[in-house]
Amino acid sequence: MMNATALIAEDEPLLAANLQAELARLWPELRIVASVGDGASALQQGLTLQPDLLFLDIRMPGMSGLDAAQALAEDWPDSGRPLPLVVFVTAYDEYALRAFERAALDYVLKPVQTERLAKTCARLQAALQAREQPQAAEAGLAPMIDQLRALFGVAGQGVPGTSGPADAATASAPLRMIQASAGNTITMVPVGEVLYFEAADKYVRVITAEREHLIRTSLRELLQQLDSQQFWQIHRGTVVRADAIASASRDESGKLTLSLRDHAAKLSVSRLYAEQFKGM
Amino acid sequence: MPTYRVVFSWLWRELRITVLVSLAATFLFGPFSDSTFVPNLIYTFTVALCIQALIEAGRYGLSASFMRRGAAPLSGMSPESVAVQRAWPGWGLMVPWIAMSAVVGYLGGHTLGDLLTGTHHAPLGILLNFQSLLPSLLPTFALAIGCTYFFYARGRLAATEAQAQAARRTAVENQLRLLVSQLEPHMLFNTLANLRVLIGQDPQRAQAMLDHLNGFLRATLDASRSDSHALSAEFARIGDYLELMQVRMGPRLTGTLDLPDELSSLPVPPLLLQPLVENAIKHGLEPSVAGGRIEVAARRDAQGLLLSVRDTGVGLGAVATHGSRFGMQQVRERLAALYGSAASLELTTPDDGLGGALAVVRIPVV
Numbered sequence: 001m002m003n004a005t006a007l008i009a010e011d012e013p014l015l016a017a018n019l020q021a022e023l024a025r026l027w028p029e030l031r032i033v034a035s036v037g038d039g040a041s042a043l044q045q046g047l048t049l050q051p052d053l054l055f056l057d058i059r060m061p062g063m064s065g066l067d068a069a070q071a072l073a074e075d076w077p078d079s080g081r082p083l084p085l086v087v088f089v090t091a092y093d094e095y096a097l098r099a100f101e102r103a104a105l106d107y108v109l110k111p112v113q114t115e116r117l118a119k120t121c122a123r124l125q126a127a128l129q130a131r132e133q134p135q136a137a138e139a140g141l142a143p144m145i146d147q148l149r150a151l152f153g154v155a156g157q158g159v160p161g162t163s164g165p166a167d168a169a170t171a172s173a174p175l176r177m178i179q180a181s182a183g184n185t186i187t188m189v190p191v192g193e194v195l196y197f198e199a200a201d202k203y204v205r206v207i208t209a210e211r212e213h214l215i216r217t218s219l220r221e222l223l224q225q226l227d228s229q230q231f232w233q234i235h236r237g238t239v240v241r242a243d244a245i246a247s248a249s250r251d252e253s254g255k256l257t258l259s260l261r262d263h264a265a266k267l268s269v270s271r272l273y274a275e276q277f278k279g280m
Numbered sequence: 281m282p283t284y285r286v287v288f289s290w291l292w293r294e295l296r297i298t299v300l301v302s303l304a305a306t307f308l309f310g311p312f313s314d315s316t317f318v319p320n321l322i323y324t325f326t327v328a329l330c331i332q333a334l335i336e337a338g339r340y341g342l343s344a345s346f347m348r349r350g351a352a353p354l355s356g357m358s359p360e361s362v363a364v365q366r367a368w369p370g371w372g373l374m375v376p377w378i379a380m381s382a383v384v385g386y387l388g389g390h391t392l393g394d395l396l397t398g399t400h401h402a403p404l405g406i407l408l409n410f411q412s413l414l415p416s417l418l419p420t421f422a423l424a425i426g427c428t429y430f431f432y433a434r435g436r437l438a439a440t441e442a443q444a445q446a447a448r449r450t451a452v453e454n455q456l457r458l459l460v461s462q463l464e465p466h467m468l469f470n471t472l473a474n475l476r477v478l479i480g481q482d483p484q485r486a487q488a489m490l491d492h493l494n495g496f497l498r499a500t501l502d503a504s505r506s507d508s509h510a511l512s513a514e515f516a517r518i519g520d521y522l523e524l525m526q527v528r529m530g531p532r533l534t535g536t537l538d539l540p541d542e543l544s545s546l547p548v549p550p551l552l553l554q555p556l557v558e559n560a561i562k563h564g565l566e567p568s569v570a571g572g573r574i575e576v577a578a579r580r581d582a583q584g585l586l587l588s589v590r591d592t593g594v595g596l597g598a599v600a601t602h603g604s605r606f607g608m609q610q611v612r613e614r615l616a617a618l619y620g621s622a623a624s625l626e627l628t629t630p631d632d633g634l635g636g637a638l639a640v641v642r643i644p645v646v
Contacts, residue, residue, distance in 0.1 A: 012470065013530040018477040037532075038569045059466065061532075061569045091469035111473035202597075216597075 009042035039063025074270035103150035174227035180213030327389030334381035512544035532571025555607035564593025
């Protein structure tokens with residue numbers, strides 16, 4: 001508690017420096033281990049340095065603060081320290097704010113006001129102290145994971161996605177054909193033939209029993225057009241057709257892996273989405 | 281307004297017209313009649329009442345049954361204005377209906393008049409007497425058509441007024457949308473956050489930033505009120521915006537403005553380029569981890585004025601978000617409204633290998 005560590009991710013240099021200065025004044029014992037300017041660096045530094053706290057700006061170049069938090073929760077090593085407590089920092093984002101309230105996550109509005117930040121610091125100190133209690137240590141990652149699940153709307157088999165206006169306007173009729181173009185040909189792939197989708201940079205790989213295609217879209221955009229009963233997200237980068245799953249098996253460390261009916265691939269389920277696989 | 285009051289005011293309006301028409305008819309046709317003033321008034325009143333009731337019933341009835349089968353009412357119009365428009369089925373239907381109303385109304389009104397005065401004038405007897413037929417029926421027709429035209433014109437006037445009102449409302453809505461898009465809360469609060477920090481750290485820079493914010497806000501609010509300003513003013517406002525973004529993005533943003541002196545006094549629509557500059561930053565440079573450059577330039581060629589906004593950001597392939605479409609659409613609409621087909625806006629990927637996007641506005645010089 002006395003030597004708590006924190007990471008700041010904020011793309012505007014003045015604001016990052018100021019947050020650091022304010023934290024130093026309000027919480028002198030807190031050590032800022034890194035201050036980064038984009039989401040991907042936040043994820044990478046977060047995994048490497050394993051701080052106790054994360055201050056994440058939402059709108060950042062490359063990867064948003066929300067995406068970084070999700071990725072961090074999915075990739076966080078099991079054997080390591082508990083997940084960092086996350087505080088989102090945002091100028092204006094009513095959708096995100098509603099999601100934070102729902103998930104009981106901490107957030108600070110920009111311009112950051114000193115009194116508000118002081119309250120947040122007090123709450124964080126209390127939470128860190130509570131984590132040192134033996135029964136809390138036993139719970140492991142669960143409380144933070146539950147909060148993030150609530151934040152990303154992962155409930156049962158619902159289509160998760162980060163908060164945003166697009167969620168409210170989910171496409172009325174689900175997509176039936178994937179149109180994958182390669183060269184001068186557009187291949188029509190019925191969604192019923194797709195085994196799973198996998199995010200690959202700016203593309204999505206579409207894997208069927210026979211072959212795979214590349215489509216130029218983001219997995220998030222695609223998800224909004226898919227039938228959430230038919231397609232389940234199992235990882236931030238993987239969406240699988242439920243009918244194509246043969247079995248889900250858990251290894252000794254508790255990690256879930258899916259085997260498919262018509263394909264040799266093994267798909268790993270992130271801890272955010274593991275809840276939907278339970279014996280009946 | 282409660283329903284009974286609407287109905288009452290409608291009835292009162294119709295009744296006033298009936299009374300006026302009856303009085304006029306009595307005075308006009310009295311000389312042709314062998315009866316005295318009061319019985320004549322009673323007859324004209326009952327006849328006018330019957331004809332008007334028929335015409336009005338037809339006007340509402342026919343147009344209502346037409347509407348049910350016809351096209352949906354225009355969107356953007358209030359229900360009242362649609363109702364006003366609805367109550368006119370067209371002259372093609374109304375002329376036969378008026379003729380029918382005049383004959384039936386005349387006969388009906390005559391019978392009613394007989395009942396009221398307790399006399400018997402044998403309305404059909406009139407048909408045999410050609411001498412009194414013409415002076416009775418012709419004015420009745422004339423009156424019926426006159427009354428109908430009055431209603432028609434009044435309905436048309438109300439519909440035109442409603443349309444003008446709807447157009448005004450759309451214009452105000454557009455203006456508001458423009459304003460909201462320019463005063464994007466995310467931009468505003470982040471700028472204020474930076475300002476708050478600078479006040480403590482570097483008061484002089486804070487003052488400079490506040491001046492730029494002031495210039496930007498004033499220009500945004502004024503843009504909806506004036507039709508044009510000098511190109512130099514346009515570049516100055518874009519300069520304000522870029523300075524604000526510069527403080528926020530730090531070394532990730534480099535901006536250059538290139539305005540040749542001889543073009544600086546040419547008139548342009550206020551803040552025409554603003555949405556393009558905003559898009560270049562929001563969709564091109566902000567999503568890029570490394571940031572980049574933005575260049576705003578003005579050139580003149582034989583065809584007119586060329587204004588370009590170039591960025592070296594993530595490029596157009598990334599995502600065509602709703603925001604960028606709205607900005608582009610907004611500029612296109614303004615250009616079309618002001619210059620018709622003489623102006624254009626093109627968004628392309630530059631071919632110099634540096635990536636990013638290039639928006640070029642071409643407007644005629646008058």
